[in-house]
Amino acid sequence: MTENDTNVHQEYAAVDLGSNSFHMVVSRRDGSNLIVVDRLREMVRLGSGFDEQNRLSEIACERALGCLTRFGERLRGMNADCVRVVGTNSLRLAKNALLFIRQAEEELGFPVDVISGVEEARLIYLGVSETLQEDLGRRLVIDIGGGSTEMIVGDSAMPLYLESLYMGCVSTSELFFADGKISKSCMDKAIIAASVILEPHIAIFQKLNWEDIIATSGTARSIEEVSRESGWTEGGITRTSIEKLVDAILQAGHVDELKLAGLSESRRSVFPGGVAILMAIFKSLSIDHMRVSEGSIREGVLADLIDRRQSQDTRAETVKSMISRHRIDEAQADRVCDTALLIFSQLKKVWKFSSRDKELLSRAALLHEIGLMIAHGQYHKHGAYVLEYMELAGFSRQEQRDLSLLVRLHRKKFHNEILSGLDEDRILVLSRLIFVLRLAVVFNRGRRPEDLPKIKISAADAEVSLKLDSQWLADHPLTHADLEQEQHYLRSSIFSLKVKEMAA
Incomplete structure (x- = not known):
């Protein structure tokens, strides 16, 4: 069976975690058409379960999680790239939304994207x-x-x-x-x-x-x-x-x-x-x-999901628009992105990066200088604020948060406390992506389209070894000094960086 044959019969699912009802629709591709093969709906009244502290009540969460257990059974075995779960107003407002989302993801077996209004x-x-x-x-x-x-x-x-x-x-x-x-x-x-x-x-x-x-x-x-x-x-x-x-x-x-x-x-x-x-x-x-x-919304999620699979991702268009609107140096953004992906490829296996991690890193690299539109001083902080709070078409709130964190921590001191409050597994993934982005920025400080050195990088957990040509380091004293400064900054992180010189 060819890849095209497989795609024809591929099932797609959209799950809408609404404030009143939870909905799921499963569709199958038939040429250019989508045929609905299954629908599930339960009125869980998640939005009626807020207490005085604006937290979802235990009763409301129990109703919701019971529903998601049933939804999860139907979704079992489906391709992760063909399923999208979105949360709306109640999960935007609830103080304990993060806890509920963790439980929901366990029941469904897929990530939950909280989206803006x-x-x-x-x-x-x-x-x-x-x-x-x-x-x-x-x-x-x-x-x-x-x-x-x-x-x-x-x-x-x-x-x-x-x-x-x-x-x-x-x-x-x-x-x-x-x-x-x-x-x-x-x-x-x-x-x-x-x-x-x-x-x-x-x-x-x-x-x-x-x-x-x-x-x-x-x-x-x-x-x-x-x-x-x-x-x-x-x-x-x-x-x-x-x-x-x-x-x-x-x-x-x-x-x-x-x-x-x-x-x-x-x-x-x-x-x-x-x-x-x-x-x-x-x-x-x-x-x-x-x-x-x-x-x-469910049909919209399905259409958007299929667009992503067909390289018509709204998020890519949003990033492109942001680069143009905020006058980001596109050539520099591309250089940093290319370097980041080069380092990513060498660490992918040992750090178990996913395709979603690659997408996040690419977008952060392309947008890492967005804060320069406000001021050069502390531009990483300005950029982080913009990416967290601006309406970005196609992005979930979690995706915007992660983008913001990568941009916030791509330079200067590595503030671990900024990542506190997230799941330990998510903190580790983001920390590793931040490390990759930081190195990519260091290597491209000169903002010139010159050839980079042959980079060899390896890691044993958080101990990273970087091998560079000794002559190249001698010819680039500023980059050498920046790498030494980066070693100093990383002392406040979980990482250690060793730079080793290789003979040409």
């Missing part, structure tokens, strides 16, 4: 674009999740404006309908609260002149289903249908009495909050009708 919006828009049957012009996409609401305006497959707002069906329901009672006063307050959050963004959305409005996610699909079953709409959601839905919810008076046709029992408790948010959007943007899409 804007990255979530990008993936939602991509998922909607991939599944739309017809293009009716510039579109506004709305996704009301459990803890956040994403709103995106775009043309075809290209998002133009992305926004993530801190309001969702779970959080709004808990805030205004916590005891299950539904009154006109509480509903009005919920709609007003959502309108207040929307207000700073309304003018921007209106100026973008969208022609088509598309809602997605479980909240929107449930609202459409109830409206259709009740005879208030033949398709999509209208201003009239949602007004009638609000009246029906008020008439029920309590979430336990929300026995509306088309509404699942599991969604009842968070339904009023989701309806209030959508009502606020209808009013704030003077909307008369919106259609509902089946595509959402």
